[in-house]
Amino acid sequence: MSNAITFKILEDIAKDLSGDEITFPTFLDITFQVRSALKDPNLSIEQLAKLVGAEPLMSAKIIRMSNSVALNPSGREIADVKNAIVRVGMEAVRTVSFAVAMEQLLKSKQMHAFEGISKKLWEHTSHVAALCRVLARKVAKINGDEAMFAGLVHDLGVFYLMSRAANFPELVNDKVELHALLVDWHDNIGHALLSALGQPESVLKAVQEHETDREIVEIKSLSDVLYVANKIANRSASWRDPELDGAVDTSILDEIFDAETLAEIIEESEEEVQSLKSALGG
Incomplete structure (x- = not known):
């Protein structure tokens, strides 16, 4: 059988x-939207921040990463998505977006x-x-x-x-x-x-x-x-x-x-x- x-x-x-x-869990949708957006050489930080900001959990993770010890040696905390992206780098957003999607899928x-x-x-x-x-x-x-x-x-x-x-x-x-x-x-x-x-x-x-x-x-x-x-x-x-x-x-x-x-x-x-x-x- x-x-x-x-x-x-x-x-x-x-x-x-x-x-x-x-047919696949919708958690991956935002991930591939982010990845597609990053292919655009004219993508601005503001545009990417708007896309990421539409997904609360991803926003929180990006901000968390930007305030990590490794990326924030000065101790100056960031609380908004745009400045968090500036600190971690646009490419890092792609990695985090997928990791967040997988975390949601597993749960x-x-x-x-x-x-x-x-x-x-x-x-x-x-x-x-x-x-x-x-x-x-x-x-x-x-x-x-x-x-x-x-x-x-x-x-x-x-x-x-x-x-x-x-x-x-x-x-x-x-x-x-x-x-x-x-x-x-x-x-x-x-x-x-x-x-x-x-x-x-x-x-x-x-x-x-x-x-x-x-x-x-x-x-x-x-x-x-x-x-x-x-x-x-x-x-x-x-x-x-x-x-x-x-x-x-x-x-x-x-x-x-x-x-x-x-x-x-x-x-x-x-x-x-x-x-x-x-x-x-x-």
Whole structure:
């Protein structure tokens, strides 16, 4: 019976993603509005502040971030969205907007059945996003904000699949079948979802390939960064159940890095994880 349900979910998703309207929690709407707005080279601080200000929770998080110790060494507090954006930077708004959306999604009623895996998934996502930022800056020499965003959305397919599976109690209660669905389909579903939401090709490619094992001689592209970040995070913060899926093979990391370099990257990424959690009030 479970296989029939899995097929039904995938069939529904295929119809959903090929249509004009995407059925997904509305928490993500503001995130992609912000991201689309940031593509406009003529976007002003005032325009972005108006968009962010329309979402009270996001406004509060942006202001909270601007008043953090790291960004406010003078101790002068900011209480308005416009000046908060000036302090944190326009690109940081994109990261916070998505993190807020995911926080809301995880707390939504439909995700209660997946509380355990959702917590592990968000922990994994936080580590991957942080590692992406560090690897992009230190190793690949590419845009760290873009890499962090890719890390934040790389497992969006898992969240999406869970939101659809919530309508099928039989599947929710079948841990083996549910886990297989999430593991086998999340990368392609995530790619399709992000494509439908108009995300750039570099992010789409990285998301689709983040589980595809391959040889990495040099970390150069966004796809390389996300793949390696995901491998590192899987050593200490994997969302998968090893009893159902086995341990993720991370041996490639020992071919790419020496122990000291890898330890430095992980240590630096931990600071980024805490910064992200602090921005969310976590």
